[in-house]
Amino acid sequence: MLYFLVFSIxxxxxxxxxxxxxxxxxKYNIVDLPDSHEAKxxxxxxxxxxxxxxxxxxxxxxxxIRFVTFFPTGTLRALRGIIFGGMIIMLIGFLDDIKPVSxxxxxxxxILLAIILIIFGIxxxxxxxxxxxxxxTVLWVVGITNAFNIIDVMDGLSAGIAxxxxxxxxxxxxxxxxxYVNFAAVALMGSCIGFLKYNFLPAKIFMGDSGxxxxxxxxxxxxxxxxxxxxxxxxxxxxxxxxxxPLYDTLLVMILRFQQGKSIxxxxxxxxxxxxxxxxxxxxxxxxxxxxxxxxxxxxxFIITKVTFYVALGTYFIVVIFSFxxxxxxxxIKVKG
Numbered sequence: 001m002l003y004f005l006v007f008s009i010x011x012x013x014x015x016x017x018x019x020x021x022x023x024x025x026x027k028y029n030i031v032d033l034p035d036s037h038e039a040k041x042x043x044x045x046x047x048x049x050x051x052x053x054x055x056x057x058x059x060x061x062x063x064x065i066r067f068v069t070f071f072p073t074g075t076l077r078a079l080r081g082i083i084f085g086g087m088i089i090m091l092i093g094f095l096d097d098i099k100p101v102s103x104x105x106x107x108x109x110x111i112l113l114a115i116i117l118i119i120f121g122i123x124x125x126x127x128x129x130x131x132x133x134x135x136x137t138v139l140w141v142v143g144i145t146n147a148f149n150i151i152d153v154m155d156g157l158s159a160g161i162a163x164x165x166x167x168x169x170x171x172x173x174x175x176x177x178x179x180y181v182n183f184a185a186v187a188l189m190g191s192c193i194g195f196l197k198y199n200f201l202p203a204k205i206f207m208g209d210s211g212x213x214x215x216x217x218x219x220x221x222x223x224x225x226x227x228x229x230x231x232x233x234x235x236x237x238x239x240x241x242x243x244x245x246p247l248y249d250t251l252l253v254m255i256l257r258f259q260q261g262k263s264i265x266x267x268x269x270x271x272x273x274x275x276x277x278x279x280x281x282x283x284x285x286x287x288x289x290x291x292x293x294x295x296x297x298x299x300x301x302f303i304i305t306k307v308t309f310y311v312a313l314g315t316y317f318i319v320v321i322f323s324f325x326x327x328x329x330x331x332x333i334k335v336k337g
Contacts, residue, residue, distance in 0.1 A: 022047045031048060048206050051213075054214060057187075057194060059086065114141035115138065123224060140224070145213055157286075160192075163189050169226065170189070181226050232312050249272050276333075
């Protein structure tokens, strides 16, 4: 019941706040202008600030539920870490939406926020000694945070994938009652669904960096709070599948830019979605196919938590081989820019 309440509050707030943020963005000219030198696909200026609606709805829904129930101490502490870090990353993204912030500053902030999560007890626990756990936690948080920023190149893509990822984190975490994971997952899911109404093709508003960085940060934190299963040890890598689509796009872009001698920190059209568009697929079809792939990977992640070690290992192997073959074919598609 409480999960549904959090979801409902987040959804309603986001549904109301998103058009309000759109009007504010238009009034103050906070818009995303088309730029042929970057991975932008829109033809007309589109308002930003959708991320403020997402992040604000997420935070308010969790704060409200705090005052109508009693969280266990550890859960409340973990959520404080996510809310505090989420507010900061949303602010950095907002500043970047208004005037570009150096990627070095953004990376430094993300590293500091990953350390904040660790201080609040959110970190990779199956790696030892502790300094290696800290290192891989920081790497994971920074990587996932930027992965959702990188994949946000097409209307509805990032928000829709976040919704599906939240759905699977919730269902995997529900039986073991990882309360902070469950509450954070349903809050983010509700916020993104309320926003997606205005962001799906053709988008009336973009989430901007304030939204994509916020979503990535929260999902990175959520993924670190679950034990996943006691049936086989490699189910711990299930988040790699649940977040497989943004991770795949990030790796694809990095590899292709490296091969071309381009900086991985600059925008380009190497994304899988833009390559599929160059192949002739419509944007709506690309986004829906991305949702389908994300759902399939999430379903495989869920199955992996229920099967034996060797079945899980074989599943990972099939996904890796398929990803490699698909990446090889995508790299052959010519894109402009």
